[in-house]
Amino acid sequence: MTRAALLAARALAVGYHAKGSVNIVAHGMEFSLQAGTAIAVLGPNGAGKTTLFRTLLGLQPPCRGEVLLQSRAINTFAPNELASQLAYVPQAHGAMLPFRVQEVVEMARAPHMAWTALPSAQDRAIAHAALEQLGIANLADRIFTTLSGGEQQLVLLARALASGARCLLLDEPTASLDFGNRLRVQDALNDLKSQSYAIMFTTHEPQQACDLASGVADRTLSIARDGQAVLGPTSAATTREALGALYGVAAERVPMMVDA
Amino acid sequence: MSTPPIASSALPAATNSGLPRVGRAGYALIGAIALAICLILVAFNVGQFAIAPRELLSLLMSAVFGTTVHARENADIVLFEIRGPRIAAAFLVGGALAAAGAAYQNLFRNPLVSPDILGVSSGAALGAVVGIMLGVSVIGLQALAFGGGVLAVAAIYFIGTHIGGRRAGHAGHDPVLTLVLAGVVIGSLLGAGIALSKYLADPTNQLPAITYWLLGSFASVTRSDLLVALPLIVIALVPLWLLRWRINLLTLHDDDARALGQDVSALRLIVIVAATLMTAASVAICGIVGWVGLVVPHAVRLMVGAEFSRLLPLAFLLGGSFMLAVDTIARSVAAIEIPPGVLTALLGTPAFLWLMSRTLGSRS
Numbered sequence: 001m002t003r004a005a006l007l008a009a010r011a012l013a014v015g016y017h018a019k020g021s022v023n024i025v026a027h028g029m030e031f032s033l034q035a036g037t038a039i040a041v042l043g044p045n046g047a048g049k050t051t052l053f054r055t056l057l058g059l060q061p062p063c064r065g066e067v068l069l070q071s072r073a074i075n076t077f078a079p080n081e082l083a084s085q086l087a088y089v090p091q092a093h094g095a096m097l098p099f100r101v102q103e104v105v106e107m108a109r110a111p112h113m114a115w116t117a118l119p120s121a122q123d124r125a126i127a128h129a130a131l132e133q134l135g136i137a138n139l140a141d142r143i144f145t146t147l148s149g150g151e152q153q154l155v156l157l158a159r160a161l162a163s164g165a166r167c168l169l170l171d172e173p174t175a176s177l178d179f180g181n182r183l184r185v186q187d188a189l190n191d192l193k194s195q196s197y198a199i200m201f202t203t204h205e206p207q208q209a210c211d212l213a214s215g216v217a218d219r220t221l222s223i224a225r226d227g228q229a230v231l232g233p234t235s236a237a238t239t240r241e242a243l244g245a246l247y248g249v250a251a252e253r254v255p256m257m258v259d260a
Numbered sequence: 261m262s263t264p265p266i267a268s269s270a271l272p273a274a275t276n277s278g279l280p281r282v283g284r285a286g287y288a289l290i291g292a293i294a295l296a297i298c299l300i301l302v303a304f305n306v307g308q309f310a311i312a313p314r315e316l317l318s319l320l321m322s323a324v325f326g327t328t329v330h331a332r333e334n335a336d337i338v339l340f341e342i343r344g345p346r347i348a349a350a351f352l353v354g355g356a357l358a359a360a361g362a363a364y365q366n367l368f369r370n371p372l373v374s375p376d377i378l379g380v381s382s383g384a385a386l387g388a389v390v391g392i393m394l395g396v397s398v399i400g401l402q403a404l405a406f407g408g409g410v411l412a413v414a415a416i417y418f419i420g421t422h423i424g425g426r427r428a429g430h431a432g433h434d435p436v437l438t439l440v441l442a443g444v445v446i447g448s449l450l451g452a453g454i455a456l457s458k459y460l461a462d463p464t465n466q467l468p469a470i471t472y473w474l475l476g477s478f479a480s481v482t483r484s485d486l487l488v489a490l491p492l493i494v495i496a497l498v499p500l501w502l503l504r505w506r507i508n509l510l511t512l513h514d515d516d517a518r519a520l521g522q523d524v525s526a527l528r529l530i531v532i533v534a535a536t537l538m539t540a541a542s543v544a545i546c547g548i549v550g551w552v553g554l555v556v557p558h559a560v561r562l563m564v565g566a567e568f569s570r571l572l573p574l575a576f577l578l579g580g581s582f583m584l585a586v587d588t589i590a591r592s593v594a595a596i597e598i599p600p601g602v603l604t605a606l607l608g609t610p611a612f613l614w615l616m617s618r619t620l621g622s623r624s
Contacts, residue, residue, distance in 0.1 A: 079522075082521065088516065097365070117505065
C-alpha cells in the first residue's frame, strides 16, 4: 500500500494524566490508516478503546508516542481545523432534545462557521447532501429522538460527513442495533470505504466485531485487557484462538463466527 | 436506541409534512408578537384607572413628539409612574426567565430544568431575607438580592468545575452533572440559611415581609427599579441572541461538541453568566416568581422543536406575555392582589398538561 496515511499512530500509549502521575491504559499502538481502508478496534470493555479515540481526536494528550493527521502532529492543529478533517461519530443515545434531523446534521458545520453565525444556505445544502449520500434524505424533517437506533446512527454518520472530514472515527457503531439495522450501518460503512473515506471503529462484542470487522475492516487493532495492542489482518484477529486469548476465555468456548 | 424501528416508521405523516419549517416558526413568531401587543393594550385598560388604547397612543405621542395630549388629568402619572413600569417589568421578567430557562434546558440537556437550577433564586432570597432583617432600604434590598444570586451561582460554578476538573482527561467525567450536584448541595445550604432567618425573624414585621418577598410580586415595582433591571436584562440577552445557533452545540455531550471544534467550557460559561445576570436582575426587583422559566420554554419546545435560534425569541415573547397576563389577572380579579407565583401555577399547569398531552399524543 503506497497511499499516504490520513491518520497514523507512532509508538502510541494512551491513558490519563492525574496529579503528575501517568496512568497508561493501552500501549504499543502503531498503525497507518489510508484513504479507502478501515481498521476495527477490538477489545473487552475497559481495555482503552474510548481513551484511544479521545487521544486520536485531540481531546487528551498521548502518554507516549504521537498521533499524526496527514503527517502532521495532531496537537499542531487548531480545534476547528481538526474538526473539519477528522470526524467523530458517537454512539446513538437518546439523550438529545427534540431536534430535527436536518438540524442535527447542520451542527457539523460549526467548525466552518463564525461563533455568531447561523448556518448559511450552503451549510444547509451540504448537510442535506450528506443525508442524500447515505440515502436517508427522507428523514430530514423528522424529529431525531423519535427515530430508531439504526436511523439515529446513520444520521450521526451523515453529520460526520457534513463536517467535510475524510477520516471517520466511530464509537461502537452497531452496539445497540438489531440485526437489520446492523447490516444497514455496515453497508453504509462499506459504501464510504469505497468512496475513499478512511474509517476506524471500535467494538467490544465479538459477534458484532466479526460481522463488522470481516465485512468492513481490512485490519483489526486488538487491545487486550492488560492494554497491549496488536495490529493484524482481520481474518487473523478474529480466529477462535485469537478471540479466546483477547477476552480471556478458552478458545473452544468461542463460537465459530466467521465463515472460513 | 430503545425505540423499536417499527415505532418510527409508524410515525404519522403530519409530523413531517404540514407547514415548511421556516414558515411554521415564522407564523408562531408573528402570532406571539400579536399576542404580546394585544395583552399590553388590555393590561393598560384594566384596573382602577383604565387607559384605553386611544388615550395610551395620545400620551405616548405627546411624550415622544410633544403633540397635544387628549387624555384625562393624571393619566400620564398612571401611565409612566405606576402602570407602565409594572407592565414593562412583568413582561420583561417573564421574558427573561423564559429565555434563561430555555438556555439552561439546552445547557443541561434536560427539558425540565429551571433558571434557578444553579442556585440563583436561593442566593437572591437569602440576600433579600438578610436585607429585610437588617432593615436596609429598598435599593439596598435589591442590591443584596442581586449580589446573593450572582454569588451563589459563582460559588456553584467554581465548585462544579474544580471538583474533578483536575482529571479533565477522564472519559467518565461529566461537568454538567457535577454542576447540577453542586447546585443541589449549595442550594440546600442556602435553603437552610433562609429557614433559619425566618425562624429568627421578628414575626410581626419581618416575617410577613420575608414571606411576601419570597412569593414574588410586581405591585411595588417602580420606574427606578425598572431602569436598573432593564439594562442588565438587555445586556444579558445580547450574547444569548448572538450565540443563538451555537448554543445548540451544548446539547451534545462534551466530547462530541469538542470533536466538532467547539470550546465547550467558554460557551457554557457565557450562557451561565448571561442567564444568571438576567435571572438575578429579575428576582431582585420582583422576588421569586417560579414556574415561568421552567414551563414556558418547555412548552415552546413542544411547539417548534429544540433548535435554539427558533426557541429563544418565542420563549421570550411568550414568557413575557404569560407573565403579563398573570399579573393583570392577579391585580384585577380580587379586592386584594393574588401572588403571581400562585396564579402562574394555577393557570399554567392545566395549559401545560393540555399542550403536553396533545404533542405527545400525536407522536406515539
